Amino acid sequence: MAAKEDIYSKIIPRRLRPNRQNAVKHGSHLDVLLLMGFPHNRALKALVSTGGRNVQLACDWLFSHVDDPFLDDPLPREYVLYLRPSGPLQNQLSHFWQQSRLTCGKNKAHNIFPHITLCQFFMCADSKVEALCGALQSTVNQWRGRFPSPLPLELYTSSNFIGLFVEEQIAETLKKFAFDFAAEAATKADVQVEPHKKQLHVTLAYNFPSSHLASLEKLARGIEVKLSCDWLAVLFSRDVRFANHETLKVMYPYIPQNEDELELVPGDFIFTSPVEHMSTSEGWVYGTSLSTGLSGLLPENYVSRADECDTWVFHGSHSFFSALPSEKSNKESRTLDGLLSIQCLDNSKAGDSSIMNVVCQPMQVLRVNSHSQSPKRTLFVCRHGERMDVVFGKHWLSQCSDAKGRYVRSNLNMPPSLPAWGGNRDYDMDAPITVFGAIQARTVGEALLENNTTIDFVYCSPSLRCVQTAHEILKGMKREGKLRIRVEPGLFEWTKWVSGNSLPAWISPIGLAAANLSVDTTYKPHISITKLNVSESYDTYMSRSYRVTKDILADCKNKGNNILIVAHASSLEACTRQLQGLTPHNAKEFVQVVRKIPYLGLCACEEQDTGAWQLVDPPILPLTHGPNHSFSWRETLQQE
Ligand SMILES: *[C@@H]1O[C@H](CO)[C@@H](O)[C@H](O)[C@H]1NC(C)=O
Numbered sequence: 001m002a003a004k005e006d007i008y009s010k011i012i013p014r015r016l017r018p019n020r021q022n023a024v025k026h027g028s029h030l031d032v033l034l035l036m037g038f039p040h041n042r043a044l045k046a047l048v049s050t051g052g053r054n055v056q057l058a059c060d061w062l063f064s065h066v067d068d069p070f071l072d073d074p075l076p077r078e079y080v081l082y083l084r085p086s087g088p089l090q091n092q093l094s095h096f097w098q099q100s101r102l103t104c105g106k107n108k109a110h111n112i113f114p115h116i117t118l119c120q121f122f123m124c125a126d127s128k129v130e131a132l133c134g135a136l137q138s139t140v141n142q143w144r145g146r147f148p149s150p151l152p153l154e155l156y157t158s159s160n161f162i163g164l165f166v167e168e169q170i171a172e173t174l175k176k177f178a179f180d181f182a183a184e185a186a187t188k189a190d191v192q193v194e195p196h197k198k199q200l201h202v203t204l205a206y207n208f209p210s211s212h213l214a215s216l217e218k219l220a221r222g223i224e225v226k227l228s229c230d231w232l233a234v235l236f237s238r239d240v241r242f243a244n245h246e247t248l249k250v251m252y253p254y255i256p257q258n259e260d261e262l263e264l265v266p267g268d269f270i271f272t273s274p275v276e277h278m279s280t281s282e283g284w285v286y287g288t289s290l291s292t293g294l295s296g297l298l299p300e301n302y303v304s305r306a307d308e309c310d311t312w313v314f315h316g317s318h319s320f321f322s323a324l325p326s327e328k329s330n331k332e333s334r335t336l337d338g339l340l341s342i343q344c345l346d347n348s349k350a351g352d353s354s355i356m357n358v359v360c361q362p363m364q365v366l367r368v369n370s371h372s373q374s375p376k377r378t379l380f381v382c383r384h385g386e387r388m389d390v391v392f393g394k395h396w397l398s399q400c401s402d403a404k405g406r407y408v409r410s411n412l413n414m415p416p417s418l419p420a421w422g423g424n425r426d427y428d429m430d431a432p433i434t435v436f437g438a439i440q441a442r443t444v445g446e447a448l449l450e451n452n453t454t455i456d457f458v459y460c461s462p463s464l465r466c467v468q469t470a471h472e473i474l475k476g477m478k479r480e481g482k483l484r485i486r487v488e489p490g491l492f493e494w495t496k497w498v499s500g501n502s503l504p505a506w507i508s509p510i511g512l513a514a515a516n517l518s519v520d521t522t523y524k525p526h527i528s529i530t531k532l533n534v535s536e537s538y539d540t541y542m543s544r545s546y547r548v549t550k551d552i553l554a555d556c557k558n559k560g561n562n563i564l565i566v567a568h569a570s571s572l573e574a575c576t577r578q579l580q581g582l583t584p585h586n587a588k589e590f591v592q593v594v595r596k597i598p599y600l601g602l603c604a605c606e607e608q609d610t611g612a613w614q615l616v617d618p619p620i621l622p623l624t625h626g627p628n629h630s631f632s633w634r635e636t637l638q639q640e
Pocket residue numbers: 450451452618619620
């Protein structure tokens with residue numbers, strides 16, 4: 001706790017930047033972080049570690065890294081400049097990436113997306129990264145219109161390498177560009193960039209068993225190398241400490257049982273080194289979390305292998321061909337930033353354009369047709385509000401029960417009372433919402449009321465936090481007690497995410513109603529609690545969610561236009577994806593999408609005249625707010 005307080009309590013006086021005209025995006029983000037009281041080195045580290053996108057991401061990074069033992073380590077990140085294809089050739093390369101993985105399994109080329117390496121990895125101090133990005137921008141500007149196009153590529157094969165080589169004379173021109181960038185970077189950012197001296201190429205496969213050579217070569221011959229391609233100059237960085245580590249992705253949550261264990265949160269990445277592997281006991285590995293910087297032991301079967309570039313940070317992408325494509329690519333990357341975590345630039349299976357299709361489409365927002373005649377049916381899906389165990393930690397219960405086991409709040413954000421306290425309520429597995437969680441929900445309800453959006457039916461996951469959220473939304477809409485919540489176990493989240501070997505013992509609808517929550521005690525669920533299985537597969541979860549959503553829509557057909565589902569972050573995707581006629585993402589992509597959904601995240605899916613459902617703009621604004629950390633005047637102000 002002491003370390004946590006530290007980061008917030010040090011107020012660094014704001015330093016005015018000496019050179020105002022240089023104070024572009026990065027700089028102003030830094031100013032905001034300094035004003036918020038973050039120390040200069042940490043603020044910079046947070047900005048470069050998140051690609052300098054915005055203050056929110058940098059703040060999130062700082063909050064999740066409060067206990068990172070390397071937070072104040074001055075070691076800079078490592079950067080690399082690539083040419084990255086986009087357009088028709090990129091589609092062919094993505095296809096090759098996908099097919100080669102499917103037919104022959106992963107080889108080393110799959111660790112990184114298709115690219116041409118222009119320089120060796122180089123270090124750049126955090127304070128110079130903004131200038132480095134500027135150096136790339138201005139070099140590309142000088143080369144715009146002069147860059148060779150198309151790049152003549154030739155297939156080359158050896159016993160354990162397949163690649164496309166750039167024709168030599170053209171390669172010399174590319175090297176000249178890399179050299180110009182190195183010179184510009186040396187002047188502007190004071191870094192040593194070493195342009196790639198060897199033959200320039202796109203690696204297609206390497207380090208594969210020789211038995212796979214024939215099939216890989218056949219696939220490679222299928223690539224139409226003459227297809228048009230806009231080569232983009234892209235800058236990426238990685239954490240140099242983990243350059244030779246293996247990158248793993250967390251699949252399932254794990255709560256540490258011992259001091260030396262690492263907490264696992266699905267979607268996070270873990271770095272492990274082969275050396276550290278050796279010294280641990282069977283089934284356990286030692287690793288460091290990307291999202292917290294903490295290290296510890298973790299169960300091997302909770303993680304799966306990821307690609308190295310999954311954890312890389314993207315610092316900019318520039319097109320050579322005209323200002324227009326460049327603007328487009330900037331816009332694209334901005335859209336990407338908005339929708340994907342920076343760790344999500346997963347090109348092992350998909351290229352740029354397919355990321356947009358595969359990952360971003362479900363969150364894509366389409367305009368409401370303002371000329372629609374009859375009101376259309378709309379399904380709203382909403383995540384629950386802030387939960388007690390997330391704010392006060394997994395031992396929150398011990399902070400709010402007295403010696404006699406009675407509930408006593410020890411913080412203003414704990415509700416004055418909990419529904420159905422006493423008895424054997426399973427609060428450990430079924431946490432309630434905080435006071436702020438209730439405010440979040442009421443705010444959304446009030447916004448819906450203000451927009452004159454009526455809700456005709458409310459369906460809800462059996463989790464207490466969801467029922468409470470639904471109740472507070474109804475309160476905000478002044479409909480509590482008038483509209484009854486239908487508690488539907490089929491809306492519970494992916495049971496694989498439940499820790500332990502059994503599902504929570506949810507409070508029954510009768511118990512919820514007894515606690516004055518606006519619950520319909522006569523509702524007959526489509527999927528009863530007994531039909532839910534612990535540790536269900538991803539496919540089972542997705543089809544269960546789709547089925548129950550369709551059943552709900554059928555229930556309400558011709559009885560009302562607007563249906564609200566209050567459930568989990570995963571429900572926004574699980575209840576709308578197949579409804580729109582789209583195929584579900586794979587589990588990995590799904591986790592990436594779910595991570596982006598905040599408390600009270602809301603989406604709206606509208607039935608079209610054709611009977612198809614489509615995501616549209618919700619009628620209310622999104623809800624964003626800052627975190628507020630714990631504070632003890634005694635520890636902070638009364639220091640010896
Ligand atoms: C409700 O929201 C929609 C979409 O933002 C807007 O077009 C409409 O005018 C709003 N209605 C009211 C009554 O505010």
